[in-house]
Amino acid sequence: MQLEWFLALRYFARAEGQREGRSFVRFITYVAVGGVAVGVAALILALGIVRGFSQEIEGKLMEVGAHLRVVSYTDDPLSDAASLQDQLESYDAVRTVDPVAEGVVIARAGADAIEGLVVQGTNTLPEAVRRTTTHPDRTTPQGVLLSTSIAERFAMTPGDRLTLFALDRGAGSGAAALQPRVQQYDVQDTYATSLDFIDDTFLFMGLSDAQQLLEFSDNQVSRLDVMLHDVGDIEPTAKTLREELSFPATVRTVYQQYAGLFAWINLQQNIIPLVISTIVIVAAFNIVGTLLMMMLEKTREIGVLMSMGLSARGVQRVFLVLGAVIGCTGSAIGAALAVGAGWIQQTYGVIPLPADAYYMDTAPMALHASDVLLVTSVAIVLCVGAAYLPARVASRIDPVRVIRFT
Template sequence: MSYVLFVVRKHLRSRRRGGFLSLISFFAILGVAIGTAALIITLSILGGFENEIKTKVIGFTSHVQIVGFESEPLKSYRAAVDELRRSIPGITSITPFVEREGMVKSRENIEGVRVKGVPANSSETFLKKYLVQGGLDLGPLGGGLHPVVLGTRLARKLLVGVGDTVLIFGISDQRGATLTPRILRFRVTGLYETGMSEYDDTDVYASMAAAQQLFSLGDAATGIDIMLSDVTQASAVAQRIQNLLGWPYYARTVFQLYRNLFAWIGLQKQLVPIILAIIMIVATVNIIGTLLMIVLEKRREIGVLRAVGSTRGGISAIFLSEGFILGLMGTIIGDLLGYGLCALEATYHLFHLPSQIYFMSSVPILLAWQNFAMVSALALSLSLLTSLLPARLAARVDPVRAIRFG
């Protein structure tokens, strides 16, 4: 079988008839390369979307969130926190919070917001990643002022920056109470930007004490955020918490809170196998055409090889090897091209998205070796598969007729 690679190299480098075979070999490699690169880029973008959305959504909520039934304030939340720490394993952090809707007013504009009050010493560590100006210290300022952190999009609407003062209106929604707004003065101490307009446009962060005062909650919280060591256990932990605490506590997972969003992500992933198959089949069809052209062009040579003792298996091996080499070269080039384009986008963010629609302002990229392995394996497998027909036809060439008629 030592002649197989020699013949393969000779066929793929053929210069006869104006280099026609070399040209179609080039286009076969190019087709596989483009298909491979397209798949890697597609999978990297889909993976980036999923990872970015999950990271931001979980960061702005939690793995498990406990609230009161019908938004009932949680007056005994401290006892509940202690009970959770004692009874539920796998919890990495527990943070009580106050979350209510309100209005924020600057000298120029007024906007509806979602106010989230957290313990001053927690500083919402997740936000540190997205802080673009100022700081996250929510400690008291004195002089009747409270610190607040705004999203950059909201700050632009209000025409304010770090150091400016705003008014936040809070309305008590306790049953039977008169809906009288309370107004507190806040100083903007920090600005954050996630690229997701759902948060950047509406979420403001203040100290829990200020939020309790703003919404007339006394010492109560409106919810408890829980982070776990393993997010896949969120549903089981939520059920355990519900059984442990009972009414008026209601435990829900991030996947329940954002059911539609995660369903959309799941739908995108379901389409991936179909996209993979279509793109790679189209890309590797060029290999069939290339090998069939080689069979037609090299009929006399095939006849000579058969006449001097080459077996049908040997002839098949030649064309299977040619198909594999074409696929391998295309796959390597496609892997490099896909990686280069993905790295370029991840570094320089060349393409921008409307964050109101896509939850982020630039195309996210997640480079995972699993994607490269899967796409490469698929490309090489299809290259071999599409080589079977030309290899079978070449092996069935009659040596006498091939030598006589060419």
């Protein structure tokens, strides 16, 4: 073992002064290591939570919506939906195409429970909706599916009758032409996606029932939901479809459909790790004070070693190595704490969240090995950089003056 490493490890293991009242050096060494550990753990956990939020919310949006939506430039339904569906299914990147009939209705359950909702008719329930029903293996809706929140507001349970009012889309103009169309449906099941803008607004039924209620023909739909084999093909496929589809059809991506939520996700990914990383920076620069105090305590020993042939560069390396040892120890402890806490959260979900604000009931966690390695590496580099100033000061000690006056 080189002399510099031996001295650095000895100073770290026995970080205490020899004079009265100097045992405080050991305490601040522990504080320096603890500061690095807390900073590293906090940053790794912050990255894990941010990644977890991103993956969870993006996954739910992909499940409740579609990668691409083919819609009309106007408010009118898409006509000749069958041929348009065949055209979309001919692309290699496309996995499935589902026609959807959607419109605003008035829902009534009893004399006082009246509310405006959006009916969505489809042959295939969205994954996030299907998974939370009492029959998750049933992909095609039967009757009407209400969210648990709507069912609670209407005081309804499966088996009850729900009355829906839709405006007649017949010819004519003016209030006299807006004749309500009334249909009654059995509530077959409930769902809960934890996405308020879905749960508080949408009810689901079969495509043919929705077309009849909304006065669509058999070949008319509000849109076509397109799912791709690879999420990475969303933008290229959308660009291709916009160029090749005939007017009035156009394409909207899931990122355009939920632009506000994706902007929120990006804000978390960019800002939160930057803010939390200041903990690591502050902890690293605490090492400056720790090493300066240690240098003052070991001044006589350094002078003796220099008089015995240890070069100024060697003294500098001792304190640089000491900073690296503190950084490695604190980083290892912090990484272990973060991985342990992350595993507990992933397994048991001990940190709850209000679902109405965060779209999930527990804090998500997605720890990546690359994040752990990156954070610990940066922390060690910062600790070595912070040790440079004390190392430079220590290397300029005059051994003759130190030995004579101490």
